[in-house]
Amino acid sequence: xxxxxxxxxxxxxxxxxxxxxxxxxxxxxxxxxxxxxxxxxxxxxxxxxxxxxxxxxxxxxxxxxxxxxxxxxxxxxxxxxxxxxxxxxxxxxxxxxxxxxxxxxxxxxxxxxxxxxxxxxxxxxxxxxxxxxxxxxxxxxxxxxxxxxxxxxxxxxxxxxxxxxxxxxxxxxxxxxxxxxxxxxxxxxxxxxxxxxxxxxxxxxxxxxxxxxxxxxxxxxxxxxxxxxxxxxxxxxxxxxxxxxxxxxxxxxxxxxxxxxxxxxxxxxxxxxxxxxxxxx
Amino acid sequence: xxxxxxxxxxxxxxxxxxxxxxxxxxxxxxxxxxxxxxxxxxxxxxxxxxxxxxxxxxxxxxxxxxxxxxxxxxxxxxxxxxxxxxxxxxxxxxxxxxxxxxxxxxxxxxxxxxxxxxxxxxxxxxxxxxxxxxxxxxxxxxxxxxxxxxxxxxxxxxxxxxxxxxxxxxxxxxxxxxxxxxxxxxxxxxxxxxxxxxxxxxxxxxxxxxxxxxxxxxxxxxxxxxxxxxxxxxxxxxxxxxxxxxxxxxxxxxxxxxxxxxxxxxxxxxxxxxxxxxxxx
Amino acid sequence: xxxxxxxxxxxxxxxxxxxxxxxxxxxxxxxxxxxxxxxxxxxxxxxxxxxxxxxxxxxxxxxxxxxxxxxxxxxxxxxxxxxxxxxxxxxxxxxxxxxxxxxxxxxxxxxxxxxxxxxxxxxxxxxxxxxxxxxxxxxxxxxxxxxxxxxxxxxxxxxxxxxxxxxxxxxxxxxxxxxxxxxxxxxxxxxxxxxxxxxxxxxxxxxxxxxxxxxxxxxxxxxxxxxxxxxxxxxxxxxxxxxxxxxxxxxxxxxxxxxxxxxxxxxxxxxxxxxxxxxxxxxxxxxxxxxxxxxxxxxxxxxxxxxxxxxxxxxxxxxxxxxxxxxxxxxxxxxxxxxxxxxxxxxxxxxxxxxxxxxxxxxxxxxxxxxxxxxxxxxxxxxxxxxxxxxxxxxxxxxxxxxxxxxxxxxxxxxxxxxx
Numbered sequence: 012x013x014x015x016x017x018x019x020x021x022x023x024x025x026x027x028x029x030x031x032x033x034x035x036x037x038x039x040x041x042x043x044x045x046x047x048x049x050x051x052x053x054x055x056x057x058x059x060x061x062x063x064x065x066x067x068x069x070x071x072x073x074x075x076x077x078x079x080x081x082x083x084x085x086x087x088x089x090x091x092x093x094x095x096x097x098x099x100x101x102x103x104x105x106x107x108x109x110x111x112x113x114x115x116x117x118x119x120x121x122x123x124x125x126x127x128x129x130x131x132x133x134x135x136x137x138x139x140x141x142x143x144x145x146x147x148x149x150x151x152x153x154x155x156x157x158x159x160x161x162x163x164x165x166x167x168x169x170x171x172x173x174x175x176x177x178x179x180x181x182x183x184x185x186x187x188x189x190x191x192x193x194x195x196x197x198x199x200x201x202x203x204x205x206x207x208x209x210x211x212x213x214x215x216x217x218x219x220x221x222x223x224x225x226x227x228x229x230x231x232x233x234x235x236x237x238x239x240x241x242x243x244x245x246x247x248x249x250x251x252x253x254x255x256x257x258x259x260x261x262x263x264x265x266x267x268x269x270x271x272x273x274x275x276x277x278x279x280x281x282x283x284x285x286x287x288x289x290x291x292x
Numbered sequence: 293x294x295x296x297x298x299x300x301x302x303x304x305x306x307x308x309x310x311x312x313x314x315x316x317x318x319x320x321x322x323x324x325x326x327x328x329x330x331x332x333x334x335x336x337x338x339x340x341x342x343x344x345x346x347x348x349x350x351x352x353x354x355x356x357x358x359x360x361x362x363x364x365x366x367x368x369x370x371x372x373x374x375x376x377x378x379x380x381x382x383x384x385x386x387x388x389x390x391x392x393x394x395x396x397x398x399x400x401x402x403x404x405x406x407x408x409x410x411x412x413x414x415x416x417x418x419x420x421x422x423x424x425x426x427x428x429x430x431x432x433x434x435x436x437x438x439x440x441x442x443x444x445x446x447x448x449x450x451x452x453x454x455x456x457x458x459x460x461x462x463x464x465x466x467x468x469x470x471x472x473x474x475x476x477x478x479x480x481x482x483x484x485x486x487x488x489x490x491x492x493x494x495x496x497x498x499x500x501x502x503x504x505x506x507x508x509x510x511x512x513x514x515x516x517x518x519x520x521x522x523x524x525x526x527x528x529x530x531x532x533x534x535x536x537x538x539x540x541x542x543x544x545x546x547x548x549x550x551x552x553x554x555x556x557x558x559x560x561x562x563x564x565x566x567x568x569x570x571x572x573x
Numbered sequence: 574x575x576x577x578x579x580x581x582x583x584x585x586x587x588x589x590x591x592x593x594x595x596x597x598x599x600x601x602x603x604x605x606x607x608x609x610x611x612x613x614x615x616x617x618x619x620x621x622x623x624x625x626x627x628x629x630x631x632x633x634x635x636x637x638x639x640x641x642x643x644x645x646x647x648x649x650x651x652x653x654x655x656x657x658x659x660x661x662x663x664x665x666x667x668x669x670x671x672x673x674x675x676x677x678x679x680x681x682x683x684x685x686x687x688x689x690x691x692x693x694x695x696x697x698x699x700x701x702x703x704x705x706x707x708x709x710x711x712x713x714x715x716x717x718x719x720x721x722x723x724x725x726x727x728x729x730x731x732x733x734x735x736x737x738x739x740x741x742x743x744x745x746x747x748x749x750x751x752x753x754x755x756x757x758x759x760x761x762x763x764x765x766x767x768x769x770x771x772x773x774x775x776x777x778x779x780x781x782x783x784x785x786x787x788x789x790x791x792x793x794x795x796x797x798x799x800x801x802x803x804x805x806x807x808x809x810x811x812x813x814x815x816x817x818x819x820x821x822x823x824x825x826x827x828x829x830x831x832x833x834x835x836x837x838x839x840x841x842x843x844x845x846x847x848x849x850x851x852x853x854x855x856x857x858x859x860x861x862x863x864x865x866x867x868x869x870x871x872x873x874x875x876x877x878x879x880x881x882x883x884x885x886x887x888x889x890x891x892x893x894x895x896x897x898x899x900x901x902x903x904x905x906x907x908x909x910x911x912x913x914x915x916x917x918x919x920x921x922x923x924x925x926x927x928x929x930x931x932x933x934x935x936x937x938x939x940x941x942x943x944x945x946x947x948x949x950x951x952x953x954x955x956x957x958x959x960x961x962x963x964x965x966x967x968x969x970x971x972x973x974x975x976x977x978x979x980x981x982x983x984x985x986x987x988x989x990x991x992x993x
Binding site for chain 1: 306314316374378393394397419427499506527543
């Protein structure tokens, strides 16, 4: 490819260079688009109550830790954090172990009821959870899984399953079936072929589903507020009432809500774009 | 193992799970929409659709979805192709672009309100640059277009990453040889995008679009944070009926209307972006 | 790689399920004192001496959903409910434990009557009260119209005042809680209607009501157009987007506590029929599914103790319902609001209203009639008479279906309160 470039005439190189600048500018612009609003949140989080309410706003944080300290001293916040992480982790594991096989089935087989199944999976996302919470809570109380991490994770898994099924489905569909068949002829059975050939290819997709599952569970407020009492998650414990709190605490609370999710995505990002896909052969 | 049974075995866990935690409560709730305590009735539907706000919220929901989803589709495709070509810093850039994924709509509402409110960051910035003398009210009943644009921007900011992640995972699966072949035959980057990327990406595009469209019809928290009472949407009306008017029959009725709209759009997308059983080489 | 993870998860599950039994605490399930600071003050100060109490404030949605789920399942963990009168009146009194035998109650018989929810026995115990008042930035005071007394303002003067502030600053600086969480309906039910029509239900579509809505339009013309996003006016007072505001005392408190020297509190304005105003009552009740009835009753009794009531006042800006001498060192918000409410009640033209009663679970629909009327007349600019005639039908249907008799300032009725 480099050889091809050097062969190009001068004008082509210039055009390419200009294109390169446009490209870099676009990347920078898009990064700013994402980061600037977050930076505003950071400024407000690190501001004293007076500054939060002041106009015009400052564009450099003053590093007042008052609002964050308030939350840090909030009794029970660590337990709530632990609960949130547990629920999100369980949701992640359950939604993928249950969802990925279905995604594989959807992409590789034609079977009776396939469309119906797909619709059922999608419908799960198309109906608001707060309406379903009442019958679910009644069921949980009767069965005895009310106010447990596990019970809440079940509900969150229901929310995450459509993502897990559909994302793995689209990933499996992108992998040529011939690849799998080749593995079968080389002495693999369906399972080992799957393990050795397909799984590495879809790891980015699995990571994407995992991120979705984690984030969905982490940010879910309503079911968490209804279904947990003793074992409140961070969102239900602290942040469901954010909109009624004074401004400076509103921002600090929003910040606390955002940070762990960002850390999680940061930790798994390399799998998201794992370059051992077909593209790299 | 009987290969005809295999797909059913693979989808059994999801089916069971969804029947228990989605279908069962869903049927109970949906029943309420069709009953008035004594028997079958369509009164709930008649009541909610005849309320003066219903056509407005229906129109708003559609307008917002129509305005936001295509932009997000284009933007996420652009970002995904950009990331794919990137040589250095890919990890970091992708991470930055996926950050909004971890941000709940509650927090997104708080962040964008801080930007658009009267003493917010946008006014501060414009004031600092000398563009305005005194802060303007962006979110007022006299400037409905501005309210709409603000909601649009916040939604684009918040929910583009959802599509991006799915598309990035899918784009990584497209064999590089295709692009190299395209280059050899003199295809421009745009032609390569049209002839190789788009068709090969169909499974991921389908998934991303379906999930995004379904969520677009359920939009609520950001809209209510920025639009206040000025921009009613269907999901807001659902919550109004369920929790303020304590009329769960009417709430279920609106939720079913949303569900029907979602199904219709899902079927259209599934039909238009039909995915073959496994990609072929 | 998956298998050990799974095994770990399963054993983890078993642990989690078994860990969630044994509760000794009383769960206090509340819709009040929600802001994080107030919730913390409730836990650390108000409930400190009440034994093991788990105070959980919730939004209306989760609050009612969890409560209904427990009632439907027939068992639960909620020990004590804390909510507004309206929340309780939407419930079936059968689901609440009769509390008459506790010998508790508020100093006001009116409140105690309301708390019976139409039965013969106390269904909840009045717990704390508040009201709606006005607040202003001191910068606005120089623009007061000539001869206007801030403690005896009329609606016309308020409009004139806001107009001259607008003229002086170039911005509309009256603020009104018309946002999604705002309590605008209470302004119409308890303030505008009584002040202009001396009624709420009977006079809903009267000629006087037409005048009231015309005034509302005039007021709206000098109101910050961002008001449709405002739900807690303390925020806009502090950011100075708003100089003059109407809101719930506890939703103005933040402004007074943060900058006590910059703001004044004063009574709501008066109209031709007097100075309409309305109380807010929160109560505590025990659902029939409470796991430990004695502990729950002990907690209810604790909430009514004079010293608890004072601590509650400090924590939430809601005033005591029992007779108790207020100490001198109360927070600035409480002092300001207390003085304004006292002036309002003692004013010569006071026209106090009551909370809607007997509406049952139609309370939300009743509120919506007023909110819809506002949005159609003021925001959408539809003709006043036509809107009132249209909304009147809904109101009449609600009154007929519930059979709720009239409440003050409407004249008493035989049977359902008629919309005239």
